[in-house]
Amino acid sequence: MSQYYGLIPAAGTGSRMGVDLPKQYLDIAGHPMIYYAVRTMASSPLLARVYVVLADTDSWWNDYDWSEFGDKLQVLRCGGPTRADSVSNGLAAMPVEAQDWVLVHDAARPCLTMAMIAKLITEVGETEVGGLLAIPVADTLKRAAGQHVSATEPRESLWQAQTPQMFRHAMLQQALHQDNGFVPTDEASAIEALGHAPLLVAADSSNFKVTYPNDLMMARLILERTGT
Template sequence: MSKIFALVPAAGCGSRMVSELPKQYLPLAGHPMIYHTLATLCANPEVDIVFVVLASDDTHWHSYDWSLFGDKLQQLFCGGATRAESVLNGLMAAELELDDWLLVHDAARPCLSHKQLARLIEALRDDEVGGILAVPVADTLKRADGECRIAHTESREGVWQAQTPQMFRAGLLLQALQIAPNVTDDASAVEALGFHPKLVTSSFSNFKVTYPQDIELAELLLTQGKKI
């Protein structure tokens, strides 16, 4: 049977957080943010190894204690200039079998729950393509013009907000990222090959920490056990 691995690209700086410390290391509920992401992935018994892809000049990683995760956590200092480049570099460095599954998850989604992760794996383990966690868009969407005025209202019918983890076969994802290196998520690269990844319903609690005010919400979810 194919093995399941996870990969967390963490070579960025998170410029929108307006912080000298890279976003993945910002303190959150008593740990650096990325700790919570890694803890959920490492706790899943079906995940064989969790790879974290770091910048080659990362000076923060060794300042923290990761011993709780043992050998299940492996760091790769081969991060690229973009998320897609970091994932591609990590894939090549990990040297996985082409049929192995790879879960790619954002370091800045610390509120991923064990149930969400298990649901994704169960939904995709026999899928021919793979897929992603996502939520249907509930808000009305407005398209802006060049003067930041509403140009028109977009239909939200059938529109989903992509999340991570995104789960694909290592061989397929490797091929996809090599032909579509400028994508913002892994599913977009797989789509460029003509495939249609599956959408697996998630929760808004699995949001991406992007701005300073997001830290407070993530702290609340983590400390009060509100991850869904």
């Protein structure tokens, strides 16, 4: 039986937040933002272990107490200059089997729930390709030329990718090691470049990515509403 593992790349700086502290360590209700992603994944009985990929120069992680997660949480100080590099390095350092599933999740998505993890695992099932949480695009999309609209894009069949994104360990390693000059912005796009079609698993908008300062307040409100 294949096992399921969590992988949280957290070697970035989050420059769009406009602060010196790496985004994953910004405070939400008394905890660093990454704590909530770690807690949800470590609490899921479906995941055998959760790996966090840090930059080798990270000096913030050890300022916090992570002991509540015990051995289920493992830190890998092998982060790279890009997300793809961090995920690739993390995959190489994980002592797992080729056919095991890896659920890659953003440290900046603190509102993930165990129900979302369970839904992803259930719907992807034993497919050979894998899949990701996503939501259909609801807003009207405008293509810009400078600060002006050049076209309105049809939103039918468009989805907004979220995380976790779940793929088999060996396939994801292969996808991220393609020597074609393509730099994927998420794991699904790397898998797509191999010619595969990942499964879209409907999530909801609460699993959003904290990108700008105002997003912190929204995340805090969602976490308070859900009692987490």
